[in-house]
Amino acid sequence: MRASERAYATLLDEIQTGALAPGTVLGEVEQSTRLGVSRTPLREALRRLASDGLVIQASPRVTVVAGIDADDIRALFDLRRALETEAARLAAQRGDRRVFLALAAEFERVDTADADDYYALIARFDAAIDAAVDNSYLSAALRSVRTHLVRVRRMARDNPLRLSASAREHELIARAIGSGDPELAAHATHVHLHNAFTTILEALTEDPS
Incomplete structure (x- = not known):
């Protein structure tokens, strides 16, 4: 794996899991030393993360982890609903x-x-959906959404009741697809996304950090 890809993968995982919290400054010297790469591959990794929308340039020399709030989550789910139901x-x-x-x-x-x-x-399950749809444009859009979704999912991760309900909802979606029922599959997906969105917003309200 190239140094830039290794740095990107590590930083992506740390941002998605919350190890690098929103607002964390990603100094080139500190991060290149920590990750064991030179500054050129680190800059390539940071450019990819900026393209993903996961970091922002606060100034020409300062990169920070992008924040995510209720408006961001709402916008993400607007797009997710359109893509995943289809x-x-x-x-x-x-x-x-x-x-x-x-x-x-x-x-x-x-x-x-x-x-x-x-x-x-x-x-x-997501990979099976992508393979079944066989549409590179739709799959690319879904991959972009999922990159951000990993961060958002952490908010519901410690809610046992929600995870159990989510499993039942995914079972219904999978059975609808397996039964060849497009409208039931779309409707079940819509219900699942509504429930997920509601739970995540509730978690955000309880823990504004």
Whole structure:
């Protein structure tokens, strides 16, 4: 892996997990030393993160981790709703039904107490959606949304009831796709996103930090 890719992957993970909080200053000297890369690949990594919308240039020499607030989350879910409902609808029309019925069975029995395993299952579900839709433009847009979604999901991560409900909602979406029912798949996706959005906003209100 190239030095710039390694630096990008590390910083991306730290931003998404909250290890680098919003507003954290990413000084070139400090970060290049910490990550064990020279300043040129670090700058390449920071440019990619800026393109992702995860860092901003506070000044020509100061880069900071971008914040995320209720308005950002609302805008993200507006886009997510449009993309994911259409992707679910197309997957029900084009996808391998056996793949989604198998995923539905996994969602039915998944242990949401292990959040990492649960989100790994969601990642496989997302990949199956992308493969079924087979539309590079839609998949690229969804990847961009998911990059930010990882940060937002942390707000619901410690809510056991929400994770359990989310698993049931994903099971319904997967079964609708597996049954070849585009409208049910789209509707179930819409309901899931509404519930997720409501929970995340509630968590943000409780913990404004």
